[in-house]
Amino acid sequence: MATNLALDDKLINEAVRVSGHRTKKAAVTHALTEYIERHKQQAIVDLFGKLDLPPAGEMKRQRNAARGTRRPSKKS
Numbered sequence: 001m002a003t004n005l006a007l008d009d010k011l012i013n014e015a016v017r018v019s020g021h022r023t024k025k026a027a028v029t030h031a032l033t034e035y036i037e038r039h040k041q042q043a044i045v046d047l048f049g050k051l052d053l054p055p056a057g058e059m060k061r062q063r064n065a066a067r068g069t070r071r072p073s074k075k076s
Helices: 009-019 024-047 058-067
Strands: none
Touching: 009 024
């Protein structure tokens, strides 16, 4: 999709230089991809402390119980 944008020449030139991409299009595409990924990651980080999760290992115990398998107990 062709799009015309008024970009800061210094900014786009530096993006091309530091990224190592050969074209402005490649640098902008890479930058947008990273931007999107960072925002997706932040959305996940924002969920920390907001979800009610079972204690560590409980989900695995439930999964094993449903399969009829048990992990051998550790001997001290």
